[in-house]
Amino acid sequence: MENKNFLQKIFTGRRGRKLREYLTAYTFIAPATILVFIFGIFPVGFALFVSLHRWKIKRGDMLGLANYVKAIGNLAYVLVFFLGLGALYGVYVLIKRIINMAKEKEESPWPCIFPGVIFSVVVFALLNWFYRALPQVLDISFLIRRLEDKTPAVFFQLLKDALRSETVLPTWRLFFWLLIAGLVVSGVVLRLWRNKRNLNYQSKFALLFTALGAGVGLLYYTFLQVNLAYAESIAEGVDPGIWPQVIMISGGVVLLGLAWLLWRRAEKQDSTWRFILYLLGALVLLVGGWLLIGEIPEIVAQGDEDLWEGLKVTIFFSLGTVPFQLGIALFLSILLFQKLKGSNIFRILYFIPYVTPAIASAAVFQQMFSNRESAPINMFLKLLGMAPQQWLNEPKGIITLLGELVNLPIPEWAAGPSLALTVIMLLSIWTYVGYDTVIYMAGLANIPDELNDSAEVDGANGWQIFRHITFPLLSPTTYFLSLIAIIGTFKAFNTIWVLRSNLALGTTDTFSVKIFIEFFEKKFYGYASAMSFVLFAIILILTYINNKTQGSKVFYG
Amino acid sequence: MANKSKEKNPLILSPRWKIIVYLFLIVITVILSVVFVLRKSTSPLFLYFLGVLYVVILIPVIRKLFQSKKLFTYVILILGAAISLIPFIWMISTSLKSLGEALGSSFFPSELHFENYIEAWRKADFSEYFLNTILITAITLVGQITFSVLAAYAFARIKFPGRDLIFSIMLSTLMIPAMVFIIPNFLTVTWLGRITPIPWINNWPALTIPFMGNIFSIFLLKQFFAQVPDELYDAAQMDGAGHFRFLIQVVLPLSKAPLMVILVLSFIGSWNSLAWPMLVTNTPDWRPISVGLMQFVNEAGQEINLTMAGAFITIIPILIIYFFTQKQFTESIARSGLKG
Numbered sequence: 032m033e034n035k036n037f038l039q040k041i042f043t044g045r046r047g048r049k050l051r052e053y054l055t056a057y058t059f060i061a062p063a064t065i066l067v068f069i070f071g072i073f074p075v076g077f078a079l080f081v082s083l084h085r086w087k088i089k090r091g092d093m094l095g096l097a098n099y100v101k102a103i104g105n106l107a108y109v110l111v112f113f114l115g116l117g118a119l120y121g122v123y124v125l126i127k128r129i130i131n132m133a134k135e136k137e138e139s140p141w142p143c144i145f146p147g148v149i150f151s152v153v154v155f156a157l158l159n160w161f162y163r164a165l166p167q168v169l170d171i172s173f174l175i176r177r178l179e180d181k182t183p184a185v186f187f188q189l190l191k192d193a194l195r196s197e198t199v200l201p202t203w204r205l206f207f208w209l210l211i212a213g214l215v216v217s218g219v220v221l222r223l224w225r226n227k228r229n230l231n232y233q234s235k236f237a238l239l240f241t242a243l244g245a246g247v248g249l250l251y252y253t254f255l256q257v258n259l260a261y262a263e264s265i266a267e268g269v270d271p272g273i274w275p276q277v278i279m280i281s282g283g284v285v286l287l288g289l290a291w292l293l294w295r296r297a298e299k300q301d302s303t304w305r306f307i308l309y310l311l312g313a314l315v316l317l318v319g320g321w322l323l324i325g326e327i328p329e330i331v332a333q334g335d336e337d338l339w340e341g342l343k344v345t346i347f348f349s350l351g352t353v354p355f356q357l358g359i360a361l362f363l364s365i366l367l368f369q370k371l372k373g374s375n376i377f378r379i380l381y382f383i384p385y386v387t388p389a390i391a392s393a394a395v396f397q398q399m400f401s402n403r404e405s406a407p408i409n410m411f412l413k414l415l416g417m418a419p420q421q422w423l424n425e426p427k428g429i430i431t432l433l434g435e436l437v438n439l440p441i442p443e444w445a446a447g448p449s450l451a452l453t454v455i456m457l458l459s460i461w462t463y464v465g466y467d468t469v470i471y472m473a474g475l476a477n478i479p480d481e482l483n484d485s486a487e488v489d490g491a492n493g494w495q496i497f498r499h500i501t502f503p504l505l506s507p508t509t510y511f512l513s514l515i516a517i518i519g520t521f522k523a524f525n526t527i528w529v530l531r532s533n534l535a536l537g538t539t540d541t542f543s544v545k546i547f548i549e550f551f552e553k554k555f556y557g558y559a560s561a562m563s564f565v566l567f568a569i570i571l572i573l574t575y576i577n578n579k580t581q582g583s584k585v586f587y588g
Numbered sequence: 589m590a591n592k593s594k595e596k597n598p599l600i601l602s603p604r605w606k607i608i609v610y611l612f613l614i615v616i617t618v619i620l621s622v623v624f625v626l627r628k629s630t631s632p633l634f635l636y637f638l639g640v641l642y643v644v645i646l647i648p649v650i651r652k653l654f655q656s657k658k659l660f661t662y663v664i665l666i667l668g669a670a671i672s673l674i675p676f677i678w679m680i681s682t683s684l685k686s687l688g689e690a691l692g693s694s695f696f697p698s699e700l701h702f703e704n705y706i707e708a709w710r711k712a713d714f715s716e717y718f719l720n721t722i723l724i725t726a727i728t729l730v731g732q733i734t735f736s737v738l739a740a741y742a743f744a745r746i747k748f749p750g751r752d753l754i755f756s757i758m759l760s761t762l763m764i765p766a767m768v769f770i771i772p773n774f775l776t777v778t779w780l781g782r783i784t785p786i787p788w789i790n791n792w793p794a795l796t797i798p799f800m801g802n803i804f805s806i807f808l809l810k811q812f813f814a815q816v817p818d819e820l821y822d823a824a825q826m827d828g829a830g831h832f833r834f835l836i837q838v839v840l841p842l843s844k845a846p847l848m849v850i851l852v853l854s855f856i857g858s859w860n861s862l863a864w865p866m867l868v869t870n871t872p873d874w875r876p877i878s879v880g881l882m883q884f885v886n887e888a889g890q891e892i893n894l895t896m897a898g899a900f901i902t903i904i905p906i907l908i909i910y911f912f913t914q915k916q917f918t919e920s921i922a923r924s925g926l927k928g
Binding site: 052053055056057059060062063064065066067069070071072073074075077078081169171172173175176186359362363366367369371374377378379380381382383384386387388389390391392394395396397398399401403404405407410461464465466469470518521522524525528529543546547550551556559560563564566567570571574 | 658661662664665668669671672673675676678679682691692693695734735736738739741742743746747748749751754757758761763764765766767768769770771772773775776778779782783797798800801802803806830831832856859860862863866867877878881882885892895896898899900902903906907910911914918921
């Protein structure tokens with residue numbers, strides 16, 4: 032009874048109504064958030080955990096960076112080193128931000144350092160607990176599988192045992208008490224220094240010290256791993272040469288950054304002499320940087336050849352599909368946009384390949400591009416007086432084949448994508464042109480008619496209108512579509528999986544397909560996870576570069 | 589002026605006469621064509637005459653097209669449509685051929701073998717795969733729409749601590765490539781299957797539950813829900829309705845369009861998914877149509893009339909859904925694409 036009164040008190044009044052709102056909101060988002068957490072956020076950490084182990088179906092020994100070294104050679108050390116540096120740069124940015132904010136508001140938020148430090152330690156304590164508890168929890172499934180009756184009670188008993196085992200419990204206690212201490216200190220600071228932005232400062236400091244810990248930790252970890260690698264190599268009597276590589280590549284990146292800065296400065300110079308001087312300086316730095324970074328391919332050559340082959344195929348795939356796809360789509364959308372009779376019907380027809388299930392369209396392409404002489408595409412070639420091709424079974428590069436046609440020997444480096452990959456690229460273009468066209472048409476609809484009309488009055492012809500009005504105003508659409516398309520080529524799996532033939536000698540296997548083979552067929556879970564993180568890193572870098580180069584030129588009318 | 593030119597050149601007909609002559613020519617052409625088809629007359633003179641008639645009839649049409657400068661546009665558009673459609677036409681025509689003819693070089697079948705469809709359906713076990721896919725899609729959709737609608741409503745219309753943080757963390761997972769998820773999720777699902785009374789592998793949970801928390805659909809619905817005017821909620825609150833009733837009785841009936849898009853997109857998604865079902869099923873019990881079709885294509889191999897029939901069977905449901913919803917579908921794809 033008393034309890035009910037207490038509850039009633041909490042949930043009435045203005046404060047109570049707010050609380051009720053919060054509760055409703057949390058219950059609304061709970062199912063989706065829990066699912067996204069289990070299958071979308073937790074897996075990232077879990078994959079990282081897997082990638083640091085020897086893991087073939089079952090978990091093996093902790094390997095450290097070995098899987099990454101296997102994939103990308105000594106570049107793995109360099110990347111982790113840079114990750115650490117990046118975290119430290121984050122610390123610098125945060126300190127600057129905090130100081131600026133404090134100066135602007137003329138206040139001294141320094142007491143907030145204490146809870147910040149404790150909370151950052153709490154984060155690491157949680158990670159430590161997670162790291163210790165995960166293997167134990169995973170092992171439950173092996174214990175419970177042998178049991179006859181899987182009642183929830185048995186599971187919870189086993190879970191309790193796992194979480195109370197010697198290695199896990201102390202880490203949990205540490206985390207728990209640190210959390211309590213953090214909350215207490217935070218409360219004290221909140222009382223002592225009453226300010227609207229108190230919690231804001233606390234969280235900033237917590238983030239700062241977490242980044243500091245992560246940065247220092249990563250650098251130290253790199254140091255340990257490199258030392259380990261050195262010890263192993265010296266035992267074998269070879270010099271791994273990791274430190275010189277780290278220094279050279281870091282130097283190269285720094286030089287490139289400086290060159291970029293000088294370049295930007297040069298644009299602002301008034302006098303021609305200064306402009307040329309700056310430009311020359313930038314050029315020298317650029318060349319120096321490239322020379323130092325030129326080390327990368329050699330380092331990478333120590334890594335997994337298969338993976339680089341996959342990356343090469345993916346890059347061919349991107350370069351061979353995205354520009355064509357977007358170009359054709361832009362052309363078609365401009366034609367369709369003239370409000371012709373039946374343009375709606377054309378739009379519906381163009382969109383059909385996009386909605387067709389990928390496996391079905393891949394099956395059709397497989398037969399149309401079959402190596403049978405009587406297959407449609409070979410018949411078409413015959414009509415043109417050309418010899419039938421092997422298509423999906425052809426590992427030779429398309430440029431090599433074109434060269435053979437006119438008796439021109441083509442060097443190996445210029446072979447281009449294999450004919451098999453070209454067929455897959457055609458399928459990809461065929462599929463996505465309709466989608467791109469529809470989105471371009473939406474972009475065209477956003478361009479106000481007055482612009483075109485006034486340009487026409489000024490005497491601009493069709494091409495000029497396109498070049499100076501339509502195309503620049505479509506740049507956000509182009510940017511969006513190219514980003515989606517490039518990421519899409521890195522994800523591409525279904526059609527390639529159906530169309531890949533052993534005779535094509537793996538020339539059609541993109542990065543994703545390589546990862547899947549490593550995982551699904553060879554069962555190297557740890558190594559496949561490491562590869563997937565390399566893919567993630569590549570996508571992040573590409574998005575960043577795309578943002579920097581194209582994003583600044585995008586014109587949002 | 590007009591009278592003068594008429595007097596000068598009596599051969600030029602008035603517009604009304606022009607139409608009458610034109611219609612007369614069309615009627616003659618049609619009659620002669622019918623005669624030609626029925627009699628299969630091959631007299632060269634007759635053919636020549638018919639050809640000239642066709643040219644005379646078509647000239648004004650072509651001239652009209654040239655005058656409006658649209659001929660070129662139409663030629664390109666029709667060419668594009670042909671390239672989009674030829675694979676489908678070839679698939680359907682091959683699926684109706686006998687095996688010998690399918691391996692030959694003719695484009696169209698000489699006689700129609702509709703029994704290929706029955707044979708493909710039987711050989712590929714499509715009834716089981718179809719049932720599986722429909723069940724998987726239905727279960728996924730029910731979960732996904734329920735959870736997404738609830739979450740999207742809270743993110744769009746209720747203010748609560750941590751809202752933007754949670755939403756942006758969830759949104760950032762869209763960047764991560766699927767291959768990063770596939771290994772840990774496979775391990776998680778195996779683990780869950782061992783500890784829960786129902787197995788997950790080779791069963792519906794592994795195929796549906798991971799897809800119920802879909803960030804893209806939450807995002808899409810959130811954009812839409814945020815546009816619902818606040819006055820509506822105030823009015824509903826006056827009538828004593830809480831958030832849940834407002835959501836069910838006011839917001840949902842307004843948002844048929846985005847729900848339709850989610851429906852079609854996840855339908856296409858489950859029709860397309862290959863890697864994950866291949867991993868979590870190793871018997872046909874719960875395999876979806878995508879894996880079934882791939883297996884059939886691999887097994888039936890050279891019997892391409894059957895594989896094309898099978899491919900066409902799997903396309904039909906998607907095409908039907910697309911044609912019924914195509915207007916909302918393309919429109920909302922365009923809209924969501926621009927904002928995304």
